[in-house]
Amino acid sequence: MTSLPTLSKGEVITALSVTAGAVAIGFLIHKTLFSNSKCVKPKVNLDLQKDNPKVVHAFDIEDLGDKAVYCRCWRSKKFPYCDGAHAKHNQDTGDNLRMATEDRVLKSSLAVGDGAENEHATEWKSRRAERARAPVPLSHQVAGHKYGIHKVGILQHYDGTVLKQLQPPPRGPCEMQFYTQVFSQDCTDPHLLALQQHLPKYYGTWSSPDKPNELYMKLEDVAGRFTCPCIMDVKIGRKSYDPFASQEKREEHIRKYPLMEEIGFLILGMRVYHIASGSYISHEQFFGRSLTKETLKTGLARFFHNGEELRKDAISTSIHKIRNILRWFEGQKQLHFYASSLLFVYEGSHHIGNAKNGNETLTVQEYRAEPENRSNVHLSSSKLKISCGQVNCSSILEAIHNVRKVNGFGSHSLHHQSMGITADMEAKENTVVEGKRSNGGKEENVEVRMIDFAHVFPSDSSDDGYMYGLRSLLFVLEQILKD
Numbered sequence: 001m002t003s004l005p006t007l008s009k010g011e012v013i014t015a016l017s018v019t020a021g022a023v024a025i026g027f028l029i030h031k032t033l034f035s036n037s038k039c040v041k042p043k044v045n046l047d048l049q050k051d052n053p054k055v056v057h058a059f060d061i062e063d064l065g066d067k068a069v070y071c072r073c074w075r076s077k078k079f080p081y082c083d084g085a086h087a088k089h090n091q092d093t094g095d096n097l098r099m100a101t102e103d104r105v106l107k108s109s110l111a112v113g114d115g116a117e118n119e120h121a122t123e124w125k126s127r128r129a130e131r132a133r134a135p136v137p138l139s140h141q142v143a144g145h146k147y148g149i150h151k152v153g154i155l156q157h158y159d160g161t162v163l164k165q166l167q168p169p170p171r172g173p174c175e176m177q178f179y180t181q182v183f184s185q186d187c188t189d190p191h192l193l194a195l196q197q198h199l200p201k202y203y204g205t206w207s208s209p210d211k212p213n214e215l216y217m218k219l220e221d222v223a224g225r226f227t228c229p230c231i232m233d234v235k236i237g238r239k240s241y242d243p244f245a246s247q248e249k250r251e252e253h254i255r256k257y258p259l260m261e262e263i264g265f266l267i268l269g270m271r272v273y274h275i276a277s278g279s280y281i282s283h284e285q286f287f288g289r290s291l292t293k294e295t296l297k298t299g300l301a302r303f304f305h306n307g308e309e310l311r312k313d314a315i316s317t318s319i320h321k322i323r324n325i326l327r328w329f330e331g332q333k334q335l336h337f338y339a340s341s342l343l344f345v346y347e348g349s350h351h352i353g354n355a356k357n358g359n360e361t362l363t364v365q366e367y368r369a370e371p372e373n374r375s376n377v378h379l380s381s382s383k384l385k386i387s388c389g390q391v392n393c394s395s396i397l398e399a400i401h402n403v404r405k406v407n408g409f410g411s412h413s414l415h416h417q418s419m420g421i422t423a424d425m426e427a428k429e430n431t432v433v434e435g436k437r438s439n440g441g442k443e444e445n446v447e448v449r450m451i452d453f454a455h456v457f458p459s460d461s462s463d464d465g466y467m468y469g470l471r472s473l474l475f476v477l478e479q480i481l482k483d
């Protein structure tokens with residue numbers, strides 16, 4: 001048996017020190033390289049929802065108001081909202097946390113009373129309000145031009161009106177000129193006054209603060225007061241191009257719908273509310289162009305069929321309204337309308353009388369009482385003066401003529417003629433007070449309005465092409481009713 005060497009006291013102490021050092025170094029190496037505990041760092045979240053794998057808070061942007069001040073130190077008693085706990089945390093630890101400092105945080109800046117931050121909050125508030133007021137594409141546009149990369153057409157203003165961007169000259173300025181004259185406060189021309197009731201109301205011009213040079217016409221939304229509006233756009237007249245159209249444009253229009261001359265109208269688009277499915281069926285321009293003399297009646301009838309029944313009430317009210325428009329045309333010889341449309345709207349929902357209160361949209365009287373809008377009209381008038389030289393209602397013929405001349409286009413004869421205006425005077429009785437009619441529920445559930453006036457020309461004869469179209473349309477509608 002081998003005996004262990006005997007160590008002196010000094011040797012024992014040295015050996016123990018070396019061993020302890022080696023163990024300590026080994027422990028440190030192990031801890032650094034292998035131990036899980038290397039991940040254990042001071043925690044941000046000390047005690048909030050510890051049984052939850054992830055603490056998530058979602059906020060609706062619309063709900064963000066003055067209380068949108070969020071805790072970032074995770075020590076708030078009101079978490080996720082800030083209670084000022086970060087101040088103590090910063091003091092204790094030398095940290096530099098603060099409440100959430102996003103754009104939407106209003107309370108922080110307001111509470112602090114810091115001028116710059118208040119300005120920031122005010123600016124944010126106004127940006128938010130601006131965003132909420134930004135126009136959106138009109139959801140119920142059934143035909144017409146669409147512009148720009150996003151192919152946006154008519155817009156919907158937050159106040160319920162629609163915005164139609166001015167088309168390039170001469171169309172846009174001519175259309176604006178036409179609306180301005182018809183709805184001028186100084187207007188005394190009985191024909192124009194009588195025409196008001198057949199048009200969407202005109203509320204002057206509008207432009208966005210970002211793009212003040214893009215001018216829009218602000219118009220009554222003809223479908224705005226309906227719950228489930230069925231809408232159809234029908235172009236009226238034997239020619240869909242004006243007398244100054246190039247040969248190329250004439251040929252293109254004739255090629256697109258050779259029957260226009262004979263039929264006198266063309267369905268540009270429609271959407272119909274189908275009761276059973278609770279959804280809209282839409283037809284675009286190709287549908288209208290595919291209709292022949294044989295299929296025209298059934299094609300047109302589609303607009304009045306809700307999948308369950310033919311809405312004869314809507315047809316007869318439409319006929320009544322078209323007759324009123326025809327009467328206006330029979331009494332005037334000063335304007336010719338090309339490529340202009342009739343916009344049909346009827347209430348598609350089950351309950352007749354469902355149309356929203358007509359007074360929800362501005363009446364002309366209300367508009368006239370509104371100073372902001374009045375200044376808009378002055379703006380448009382002064383712009384017009386530059387191009388037309390005048391805005392007096394009595395001189396609509398010269399004004400339209402001038403717009404066309406300024407833009408290098410010709411004009412029809414400028415002769416004024418005095419004519420029988422009995423029918424117009426009758427119609428004038430009803431002028432302007434749309435939405436306050438008292439002739440029963442049915443009328444209020446149907447609209448037939450003239451729209452699209454980019455090609456209106458002064459004349460000294462009656463507009464036979466347009467009247468032909470109206471009579472033809474009346475004939476087909478009456479046939480549908482009879483059948």
Ligand SMILES: Nc1ncnc2c1ncn2[C@@H]1O[C@H](COP(=O)(O)OP(=O)(O)OP(=O)(O)O)[C@@H](O)[C@H]1O
Pocket residue numbers: 140141142143144145146154162164200219220221222223231233269341343451452453454
């Ligand atoms: N005042 C209005 N109220 C409701 N909808 C409207 C109104 N004006 C236009 N619309 C919608 O926008 C569509 C196009 O309108 P409008 O005919 O004025 O535009 P446009 O671009 O000049 O047409 P086009 O390409 O036929 O010349 C209409 O078919 C209709 O759906």
Ligand SMILES: O=P(O)(O)O[C@@H]1[C@H](O)[C@H](O)[C@@H](OP(=O)(O)O)[C@H](OP(=O)(O)O)[C@H]1O
Pocket residue numbers: 171240241249256285339454
């Ligand atoms: O229905 P589509 O096939 O889109 O055809 C357009 C439609 O006829 C428009 O009414 C017309 O504008 P105007 O009524 O102002 O003439 C436009 O002419 P444009 O191409 O000259 O703009 C046509 O292209």
